[in-house]
Amino acid sequence: MPLLSGEALSAAIRGHHLGDHPLARLAARFGAMHHRHLIGLEAECRAECRAECRCQRAELAAEVDAWARDHLPVPHPAATLHAEPLGAVIDRLAEAQVVAYHLLMTVDPVDPRVHAAWYRLAELVDGYNDLITALSQRSRRLPAPRQPSMTESRTPEADSP
Template sequence: MYQRHLAAFGSECCCRRDELVLAVDVWVTDHLPLPHPAATMHTETLGAVIARLAEAQVHAYHLLMTIDPADPAVHAAWYRLAELVDGYTDLTTDLARRARRLPALGDHR
């Protein structure tokens, strides 16, 4: 019974995450300045980047709270999170400067 409840919660969580990713992507599409014609394409939408960043933060925090903080896995998770934050910062800076563009939303809108 517990496993079925956990699976249903995971599915509900996944659907909610997808809704939030789409909401971010729609907002970004409506509010970002148009990219420069020579702007390079990023591989993910901003909503997907934020979701990946949030997932990495939850993972790093979970490890910190559940295993020995000196464990190399804890350091690796926080290091990965820092890399993602740097990438997010670079992406948002490039978007504001119109030097990057994001993938189209397709038929979501």
């Protein structure tokens, strides 16, 4: 099953044209989660909401990485290593897209933050398209998904007696 194009991934993040592709459904979940988190930040979401979002992000990224491991072609032995797993790439792209749309809808469109957010989103989509092309051609390989360290997986509640 081929990877989604940057355009199809962006539509899925917005919840449009999901189709049957597992990455489209995961991208839509990333988009919805980032939207909830952004709205929660505006409403001064408590620390437990932020922790829940981090946990959801990690779970969704792990699902993307598992799909990639099972469905992408085996890289060429000389393939160069990409800096991060596919789940992290899609997570960052979804977050940037949610922020860009939110700014467009909530601030004056001539505000420089709107332009900066959309420019950043375009860069991420271009980078994603370059990555999926290289993965399809077997010239790039993804790193093993990063496992949380012991200090990252600890919560403040776990430290209390």
